[in-house]
Every structure is written in C-alpha cells, then in structure tokens.
Amino acid sequence: MTDNALNLLKKNYFKENENCWEDVCKRVCTAIVRAEDERDRTDIYKYFYSMMTNMEFIPSSPCLMNAGTASQQL
Numbered sequence: 589m590t591d592n593a594l595n596l597l598k599k600n601y602f603k604e605n606e607n608c609w610e611d612v613c614k615r616v617c618t619a620i621v622r623a624e625d626e627r628d629r630t631d632i633y634k635y636f637y638s639m640m641t642n643m644e645f646i647p648s649s650p651c652l653m654n655a656g657t658a659s660q661q662l
Contacts, residue, residue: 601652613640616647619655619662 589609601612617637621629639645646652651662 600649603656610641612652613637615656616640616651619660620647620651 594609597609597612603612603615606612606615614637617633617640620636621633624632636645640647647655647662654661
C-alpha cells in the first residue's frame, strides 16, 4: 500500500485502535456477517476478509466508515 493510500485511510477510515488496513477489514467483515445465518458466519467472514485484504473487493466508503459504529449505516 502506498504512503498516500495509508494516509487517506488514517484520515478517513481508521477508527479508535485501528492502525492498519487489516484492522479496517476486520471491523467491516464483523459488521457484515451479522446479517448472515450464525452457522455460516465464520466461512463468510474468512472469504470476505480475504477479498478485502487482497484488494479484490473494497466496499464503498459509507461501509468502510460506518461498519462497527453505532449508526451501522452501510
């Protein structure tokens, strides 16, 4: 990840206690799998997390900013 991309993440997307892209991915994935059947959550989390960390799929800004917050407006 470039320095510019990391600075943008820090400025707009990192929440408290988040220091890297993987932390954002964990927060977003945790929020998203809540909508899934409990039996499927682990597999969906792993799949979605892998896609995000490999930069194969990046959710929209509202999802990145609001996942795991009180508003949960994804």
